[in-house]
Structure formats: structure tokens, C-alpha cells
Amino acid sequence: MADSARIAFPPATAITQGSSVRTQAVPWYTWSSAVAITSTTAGLYWDISWHIGIGRDTFWTPAHLAIQFGAVLTGLCCAYLILHTTLVPAAAVREHSVKIWGFRAPLGAFVAAWGGFCMLTSAPFDNWWHNSYGLDVTILSPPHVVLILGIFVMGLGGLILTTSQLNLSAGGNRERLRWLLLYQGSLLLCLLLMLGYEYIGDQTLMHSAIYYRVLGMIGPVVLVGIGRASGSRWTGTIVAAMYTVWWLAGNWIFPLFPAQAKLGPVFTVITHMVPLGFPVLILPGALALDFVLLGLASRSNTDKAVAGGGGFLVATVAMSWPFAYFLMSPYARNRIFAMNEFGYNTPPSEYHLAWTLRAYEQTRVEFWIGMLIALVVTILSTRLGILWGDAMRRTRR
């Protein structure tokens, strides 16, 4: 608490004094980590769409290659960075590197390399799992968790690489790094929301507490964490807006490509790639979060977490609840809102289920207990975001 209180907001420039990199351009490895997380995130969106519309997949589908390209790129770039920093005493990054097992490199390089390695490890594991327990019918299998863990750690490594550079830079370079951090943060948000897709991708749950529990767990930690790490105002709103744009782009671009189901039984004839549905309405919550945190800048982090988390939840529910009625209506069954898009295995006789709000909780008491849990989870997520963001803000290596 005391440490985080020392962090000025907006950011101090004192920490850049003495830095040898403050006048340099954005390093190549920061760009490469951004490319890697972009490829992996787009690959994951593509992969889910592939499973819904085409069904049949192998290790060599383009979506899988895009996911693994991120791992390979990260692995190669980080391996080079680690070896170069270790073996070349005059390497520019050596003075702000950490030492692990005799190797030297920026901390983010080790973290990202670990994530990439974890992703690659999942490949033979997943292959064996398919042979032993059947082809994928679920997202969360043990080898997939290894893959997902690797993806998140790889993304985290990229964020650390960017943040450490940001904390050592100034001027226009600092601004570029700040936007790069927000961009990476928005992709991290995309990834986490994909992980919760089973709940928050199901718009019929928008009047159920589980929807807000999952969204409250995922949203604030990223929005607040990235905001604190960047040291700028309104960053949560910007990250949420970026997520919304990326997701809408996926929703509107993917259906432009033809596809047909290659697994049966086929209940819905597929003619094009199936989008993943309208993005989660996280923008109002992010706006409320930023507004509250700015207004409580001088208060304790716990106060910020309570008020910010509460604000996020109230704003999210206030906007999502009525919006759910619209999504269930015939007006949302079009290219814009994609409520008329179904996977090959959805019988037309079940379409109406996707247009009918359902209660995840069986009773009103269960619902309100669920909403209370959602509030607690959102507050904890906000507090964790503050903690994580401040730790990132202190990272200089």
C-alpha cells in the first residue's frame, strides 16, 4: 500500500533519469512481442470461429498456425535477446537486465520465452490427449490449459517488456510505448474474455448473475492494471474501446469469408465463417471505473477498489440489462449484431433458445447471492489490478 502510494499519477518522469534508453526508438523485441500476441489473439478468435462453423481441425489449420506463430516468434526473438544480452557485454539492454541461470536479458524476455515454451509444450501433449481421449469437444482440457497458460504468460512477458521500456523512456518514444502497452492490454482483455466465452459469450445469460461474476472477475484487473502501468488517464476506457473495435472487426470481417461445415451431423448449413457474437458491453463499466479512480486519486487503494469495482458493476449492469432485451429481439438478427449466426451443430428448432433470456440461477435468492458475489469479485479484481499495475509501474528491467 505504501509503495503504491508513492507512485505519482500522472506519471513522474524522475524514474527515467539515468536511463540509457530514453532517447532510443521502441526496441525491436517490443514490437515483436506485440506482433506475437496479435497473431495469437487473432488465431484464437479464428480457431473458435473455425470450430463453430467448419468443425474439423488439425494441428495445421491456419488458425492453429497463427496461434503457434506467436509462440515461435516469441521463442526465437527472446532466445536471441537472451543470448545476445548474455554473450555481448556491450549490449545496450545489459544494464537493465536480470540474471537467471547465468543468462542475462530483460525480465519480460524470460517471461515471454517461458510462455512461448509452455505453448509449444502443449502441442505434443494435446496430440496425445486427442489420441487417448478423443478429438476436442471442450475448450478446457488439461493440454489446452497448458496452452492457455502459455499464451497469457507470453502476453504478460510482452507487457513487461513494454512497461519496463516505458518506465525508462521519455518524450515521443514514451508516448509510442504507452499506446503499444494499451494495444497489448486490449489484446490481453480479448484473450481473457475468450476464456470466459462460455458465460459472457452467451447473451442469454445477460440477466443472470454468473454473467456479471465472470465479467467482473476479468474486466477490472486488466483495465485497472494496464491503466496503472501506463500512468495515464482514461486508459481503462481506451483499452475497453480498443477491445470493442477489435471484436466488432472480427464480427464483421470473418463472415466475408466463405466456409462450409466439415463435421457432421450438420443442422445449420454453413456458407461463411461464423462470427463470435456482439462484443461484451465493457465500455460503460470501464468509463465508470476510470471516472471513479480519477475522482478518488488521493484516497487509499482499498477505497479505490471498493468504489471503482462497485462503479464498474453498476454501470455494466445498467447498460447490459436493457441491451439484452434488444439483442434478444429480431432487430439484432443482422450483420451488425450477429444474433442470427449459428454453428453447424445448432438445429434450427433450437434457434429460439438463443433469442430467449434464461436464468442461470434457479431462484431469486440465488440470483442476489450471485450478484453479491459479483460485487465482491469485481472489487477484488479491481484491487488486484491496482496491485499488478503498480508492480508493473515499478519494473525497470
Place this chain on the structure above:
Amino acid sequence: MQILRLVLLLLLLPVNPFSDAHVGSPDVYFEGTAGPYRLLVTIKPPAMVPGIAEVQVCVTSGAAGSIRVAPVYVNGKDQGLPPASDFLEPSAADPGWFSGKVWLMESGSWEVRLEVAGNQGNGKLAVPVAVFARRTLPMEKTLGTLLFGLMLFLAIGIVSIAGAAAREGGLQSGAIPSLRNRHLGRIAVAVTAVVVVAFLALGNWWWNSEAANLKQRVLYSPPPLRASLSNEHGVYELTLRIEEDFWHKTRSDEWSMGLIPDHGHLLHVFLLAVPALDRFYHLHPEQASNGTFSAALPAIPAGRYQIFADIVRGTGFPETLVSEIDLPNIEGQSFSGDDSGVATSPFGSPAAAENVAQLSGGDRMVWERGAVTLRAGQVCWLRFHIEDAEHKSVKDLEPYMGMAGHAELVRSDLSVFAHIHPAGSVPMASLMIVEQDLGIPMDHSERHALPAELAFPYGFPKPGDYRLFVQVKRRGQVETGVFDAHVGN
């Protein structure tokens, strides 16, 4: 300790010994016509579901230019449309051979549709395939070792990274970690190590529970078959009760579990004296109540008998149920209806290894083996010729339950049992369902005078010693020829 358990789990995952429709013989062999083309089709269903089946087609008549394949799920309800079909790849060595794969995503009854195109026109063929998970795979030692090494590397790596982050992550450029920084680093290492061990333990528990859950939900086992014997007024009656197990119960909403007749009978029971395999009975108990069948037994010597019972579900899904029973000496009636049986020499005796089996009245059945060695996994034709006492081809064979012949094959250790016909290993009841589904209903029943030769397409699933019971009907009497065969690798 948890890591050790994980390693052991990696290395010692068991092979599941469950059997299947037929028993231990899951591959489908079928010969049929697709328009002007005659095809010999082999389908090797996946051992785990969802999975990929291998399809091989040999065009035995006609010159096919291309063959497309698509799977259709048959559940007797809203079974949807087939996915986009795929071309089978023609063999470079033999233009009459085609091969490819189909993805089968559910357990149950499937129809593999083949569409043949060529200069002689187009034709369609549907082959029923029973799909069910048979086993999980043990992890190979090499892969287990590799994954364990990677896990150790990642675990130690993340602990080291956490230590470095706490020790040096916040230091100014060029600064050397202080004692306090080093202390922080050590604390981070300790805490992360605990977290990693807890994570691995949790992962181990989750893996175990996921694997156990998958096994319970997915792995097939035939429903239990309870056999009992009663004696009323000197008539011994065999009662068989088909019970419902978890696998079937959880699928009863998705597809019809009701039984349909195959060759006019809901249940085909085969009694085999063990271990000699020297007495064989093919009986057809009547359904006394739902799932319970009974039959008055014919004359049977005392002994232990293995029971194989063939049924076909409403979707065309065939199953072979297994049980055993000890029987006293039964002085029953002679065979009636379609029931039949034979007493022969014990398994492995020189007589049965011959190519000739003696039938009643001096008739004989000749197995035209040729010089070809039987090999496991290879499709072959089992050809038989029926001769009278003067070694002339008989001209008065009759259909036996609508077929030119039936053959039952059993491996010496009872791990394989298959009941096949001249059309192949698919039950006729299943075939009729998929042909109606495709819109090309055919009548496979034989009603005309039959030739003295009959041939069964089949591939023995594994090497070993087998006994074959080949059944034909002549002059109103079922004749059973018994042969022994060795199948090599």
C-alpha cells in the same frame, strides 16, 4: 510426491480392455454395389470418439474415376445433414484402390456414404458403421519422459523468473541487488515454488478426474447379460436378461435403444463349449418381457459354455453381449426353427485344421484357402465350396435366415468373436436402415437357388488361432462346417 504421481500417471495409463460389437473385431468389411460398380469397402473406426475412421475401397467391378465419402449420424431422430464430402485418394500403385478418412464425432450408429463416378455412370453406396470408444492410450515412455522433462524445466524456470523479478525487476539501470533485494528474491522463490507445487497437484487431481470422467462417459462396454437356467417339468429353459449400464443409459435420450430384428430374430445366441470349442449352438430365444429372453434348450452335454448374444438397436447399432453359464447334461428336443448346432473335435485337433469339413449324409464343405497366408488386419475372402458325397457341387442350398450362409469366427482365447455374412461383417438390419436412409433400399435376402460357393469378406483383427463355424442350409437342415486357422502378423 505429486510430481512422482504425475510421472507414474504419465507412464502407466492403462489400456482399456473393453470389447465391442462383434467382440474384439471393430473393423467393418462390406461388399456391395454402387450403381454399375462393385465395391469392397473396409472401414476402420477410431478407437476413441470423437475420432477419425480410415476408409479403404477396392473397386472389384467397373472402372471408377473418383469416389467421394461423407459420414451421416444415424440416431433415428433429427440426424441432420452430412458434412461436405471428401474425395478418397486413388492408389498410385493400383487404380482400383481408394483410401481416405472420415471424422466421426459421436458414439453410435453411423452411415458412411460413398458416391462413385466414372465412365459407366454414377452410383451410391451406404455402409453402416458402429462407432464407440474402445480404449484410452497409454503414454509412450519416450513422450512421458519428454513431457516430464519439459514440466520440470517450466516449473524450475518460473520459480527462477519470479525470484529474479523480485530481486532485480525494480532496480535502476546498472544497480546491483542489495541484501534486501536478495532476501526478497529468496522469499519470491519460496512462495512461487509452493504455488507451482500446489498448481501441479491441482493439475494432477484435475487430470485424474477428467480422465476418469471421460472414461466413464465415453468408453463403451456391452450391457451386462445375466444368464440363468430353469427346469420345469424336465424342460430346461435358458433365460437371458439384458441389463442397462451407464453408457447406454446416458445415450437413451439421444438414440433409440429398442431392439430390431436381424434375420427375423431380436436375439441371436451362440453357445460355445469352453475351452475345447468342440460344441457350438446357434439359438434364437424369444422375448419374454422387455429385455428378457428365454429358450428351451436342445440336447446339450454338460459343461461350461461361453455365451455370445447378438442384438441390433433401433438405430442399427449392433452389439454382442457376453456371458457364460455352467450347464448340466440336458436331454432336450431336437433343433427347431432356425436353431442349429454342431459337435466336433476339440480346438486344435488335426482334423479341424484340414480344408475339408464333413457334413451330414457324406456331404462336405471345402475351404478354398489357396496358398495365401492369413494375416491380421488384411481384408481377405474366406471362400467355401459345398459338395455332396460324390464331391460334386451341390445345387440345392437354401437360404439360412435369408442369407446364403453365416460364419462365426472365434479366437482361441475368446477375445475375438464375429458373426459375418457373404456381404461382410455388417448386420443386415443395420444395412437396411442406412440404405433406406440413402434412398436406395435393397433386398439382401436370398430366396433363389443358391450356388455351391460362398465367400465372406473379412479381416482378422489380430494374430492367433481361430475356429470358424460356417453355416449353410440344405434340404431343410442347417449344416455347420468347422475349420481351424492360424492368422499371422
